[in-house]
Amino acid sequence: MEPGQKMMRLTCAMLVTLAIIGNCPAQPSRTPSQNPEWRNALKPRGRKAEPITLATNGKSRYVIVTPDNPTSQDIKAASELSHWLGKITSANFQIIRESELAPGSRFISIGSTQLLGNRQLPDLGDEGYAIIQESGNLFFVGGRRRGPINAVYAFLEEDLGCRWYDRYEPDILHVRDLTVAIVPRSYKPVLHIRDPFYWDAFDPDWALRNRTNAPLVKIPEEWGGVTDYAWFGHSFDWLVPPEKYFSEHPEYFSLVNGKRTASQLCLTNPDVLNIAIDKVKALLREHPNCELISVSQNDCAGYCECANCKKIDDPEGTPAATLIMFCNKIADAIKDEFPNVKVSTLAYMGTVKPPKTIRPNERVVVQLCTDRHAWKRPFLTVLETEQFSSALKGWHAIGANTTIWHYTVNFHHYPVPMPNWQVVDRDIEILIRYGAKGIMLQGAYQSPGGESAVMRSWVWAKKLWDPSLKTIDLMRDFVFGYFREAAKPMWKYYQMIWDIWERNHKRPTDQNQLICGIRYYPDIVFLQKQNYLDEALRLMDEARRLAKDPITIRRVELARLPILYAQISQEIGFVDYYGAFQPRLRADADRKRLATLLDDFERIAKIENVTHIREGAADFPKRIAELRHALTFSPDTLQIIKLEDAWRAKSDPTDVGTSQQWYASSFDDSTWTRTSKSGKGVTWFRQRFVVPEEWRSRKHVYIWFSGVSEEAIVYLNGKPVWEQSVRTTAMPRMDLRSRPFYFDATGRTTYERNRHPLLGFPGFEFPKEPWIQYDTENTIAVRVNTSLGSGGISGPVYLVATDEDWLPVRPD
Structure with missing residues (x-):
């Protein structure tokens, strides 16, 4: 099924967990009711009213009543209720005006009908609702805007267990006899703006049913609109x-x-x-x-x-x-x-x-943005970084009317797995505690295919509507309802994602694999094979085998997309923050197997109409082309020189090397030790090399470091040319120890120039002539800063001459 084509599938929620009693024979189809582990996380709290039977043997026992002069919201609410009750029971639920109601008829009243009498209602604001039962009749009352519609969908979701997890397929029960024991209640949302800012949440019908209030979603004014x-x-x-x-x-x-x-x-x-x-x-x-x-x-x-x-x-x-x-x-x-x-x-x-x-x-x-927090520490709560915590408390203290712009996705790798469920759960509660009247959770907003984007949209819509709900319960509701017969391995997968955060958040900072920036790379340590990838692939394969019908298969494959992306990135390569392709393809790689994985990734992404891998212009075709080029590229076209393994090295415990220009070509390093190792702190490494004259005709000469422990500033012939650090990579220190990097030593860089890591660094400028010199001696100096123990130049360094605008394969 192509995205954008809306299909109807009548499915059945798990009746034993719903406030539904009576004879409920299910249709012979694969539905959540066949999964005994599904739980209604939205089930209303409180004492149930006496059961009432809405339909018997596919015949309605109730009519839906609106005021004689209904609002457009009343009309929409009545229409939606009639439609979905009809889909559930195959019965015709007639809509009439209250003046047409025959004496003694059972009814469901929508909006402010005279049938309410003089009943006192709580303040429902613009979007709140009340569900009332009296003398066997139901009353759905709402606030000034979308209140009546919210009442209808609260009943359908919370009391009946219907679900609109995604924009394509409803997951609803199908019974011919429908008896329900409602929980009478009223509710007014805490937040005026409730915005899971993902592409999957922008569909107006989905947003209406899931009760978001997102400014860019085009819900018609006659339905109550949005802020x-x-x-x-x-x-x-x-x-x-x-x-x-x-x-x-x-x-x-x-x-x-x-x-x-x-x-x-x-x-x-x-x-x-x-x-x-x-x-x-x-x-x-x-x-x-x-x-x-x-x-x-x-x-x-x-x-x-x-x-x-x-x-x-x-x-x-x-x-x-x-x-x-x-x-x-x-x-x-x-x-x-x-x-x-x-x-x-x-x-x-x-x-x-x-x-x-x-x-x-x-x-x-004041729309307070979390950039000072989430860009650097996306896996900590908003109170765990001083700058933002102080700002949040400060705006609250002066009585500002605040909404929040929160960042929840890796903007350079939309599909990459991101274990931040607990963080967002806690942050929503914290932000409300400090006065937030609206919250926007910015995610993969430009395209389908963001990591768990469907699930995030639904779970966060519910959490923003009712912050007392627990994210783990909402996730379970989603997994066992959405993935149906394939739910068990999918739940194990999401428990694994959940555990990544739990495990790391308890660790000291220097052992926490999640101390990184929001634009981390897809080969970050917590996503590598031994920590994540192997088990994730096994669980996804199991879920795919269990999925039987086309809808469930599509859902499982969409969920598999981030794992495929991580695997492809780790074994073929990815584009870094600076716009350069970072190769990970080794000489002994099974290219046929990787081509099959890439085919699978591209197939699923095209079905879902994925257009963006990263924020900005549409880049999906370009990313696929780069990966395919890497798989077909012959490394024989590269000219490679390996530098000496032993460098001249000197410890710099007081960090005077920069001011004393230890990087200068003329600096005398003859007394320095010959080694590639260093202890804790700052150590400088230097060596000299010659670039062959025949390389002058090549478009690029790259310098490839197989690894530096941990942070490095590289100088070439006395000029700063590259920085590999926590700041420039958004990666944790422990991850930098074995992370390769490379740069163009000619200065004819294909990197996005406005994002070069040394922009603003003293002495840095793009050269008019190449940084390197041909057929003569060049000096390379590396300032290494190690904080986690022993470090240094942790792998071979290569010169690579090529006409390729980026390295398709690793030279090592």
Whole structure:
């Protein structure tokens, strides 16, 4: 089945765990009811009402009643209830207006009918609901917007056990006799914005059924809509476009290091404020249903340092001061014409810290981003890194109206397995405790195929709706309901992912394999064969053998995609943060077996319409082509010289080598020890080599390190050329000990130049002439920093000449 084609499959939830009693013969199909280990994690808590029978032998015993003047939400709620009860029982549940109700008829009342009488209801806000049973009749009542629809889906999901795990196939019970004992209750969600920001969660029908409120999901206004943005995210370039204003009015933009730059706006310039107010008003007139508009910094630093901005920001201790003042003024300027609109602004990068005395007014929403935490420590909770923890508590202390932008995926490897279930579970609860009114969990938003994206979307939708639910229970509900007969090995797999975090979180920092950045590589230590891959593959193979019907097979294969990606990356290669292909293919590799794995990965990805492996432009075809090229490439075309194993080495316990230029070509290292080993701390290694003259005609000369323990800065002929470190790789220190790396010694790099690891490093610049010299002596110096014990140059180093724009295979 191609993605985008919606199919209907009537399946059956596990009746013994539902509040359903009576004669329920299931249709002869593979359904969750055949799996005795499925549990309804959404089962409502409380005392059940007396059982009522909604249908007998495929005939409805109830009618659905709406007010005589129903809202569009009432109409949608009644339609959805009639549709799904009909699918469950094959009965026709008629929808009528309350004035058409015959005396003595059994009914299900939708919305604020007169049948409710003078019953006092709790405050249900915009999206809350109440489910009431009285005299054998049901009442589904809701808040001002999607409340009635939420009541219907709460009943279907929580009381009847229906599921819409993904956007394609409903998992619902199928019975001809339906008797149910509901739990009367009311509920109002804690969070106004509930946004599992994954491609899989953007379908409006899925979002409606799973009760998310995600600003970019196009739920129609007549169904209650969502909390809409007129503009979402970074907006300064839209408010005051540099291409329109910078040449004539550079004073509108940031003064950085004495020079005007279009990185950000000068927020104390009155003309900038007026232009922004006009732009905001014009856009809001085009989008009359919007509740929010983003007035937010660009996706970079470079805050204004002019005298007027510094006069405000410096005493307040943060560039958020001028930002909040700017947003307050815009909010005040638009409030008369747009009384229901609030100004949202990102507290991001340099503005994450709140001002000391300046306060956002009641019409400004601070969207606090977790970049200062999650980018560096995605497997710790938000209270475990000081900078973000302080910011979170600070904004809460000054009474800011906050929502959260949280990062939950590896943005450079969407499919790579990520054991962060417990972290997100705890973070949601922490963020709410510190005043968050909305949470966005940014994941693989550009394409299907993100790691466990379907499961993450569903589990996190439920957790955001009701934060008291436990993630492990929701995961179990999903696995045993979604994977059906293949659920047992799939559950073991997700328990293994769960245990990776549990095991590592208890370890000291220097032994924790998860102390890494969010853009870690797919061959990171906790995903390697002995730690993860072998067992993951075995469990996926078992699940595939157990899967019988096409739907379950497709679901298992989609879940298998991340494991295949990890395996292919570890055995063939992957693209690193800097845009270069990192080869992992060894000379003795079974290329036929790897080609089969790659075929399998590509087949599944194409079925699911995967377009992105990493954030940015669509790159799936390019990634596949690179992997295939590596498999067919002949290493015989490479010219290789191995450097000496024994380097000249000297310990640098006081770290004076950089200031004393131990990297310089002319530096005298004749008294240094001959070795490739080092102890703890900083050690310098040097040697000299000659590049043959005939290599001058080759497009690239790469220098390949098989490994350095642990962090390295490499100098070539006195110039800094590369850094391999925790900072530049987002990898844990223990992982760097045997991690190969390479760079182009000519400087004709194919790396994304705006991401070179030494940008901003003293003395670094892209060369006009090659760093290396041909047919003469070159000097290479490596500053190695080891903190976990003995270290040094832990493997051979090679010179590799080729016309390839990246190394398709390992030279070692």
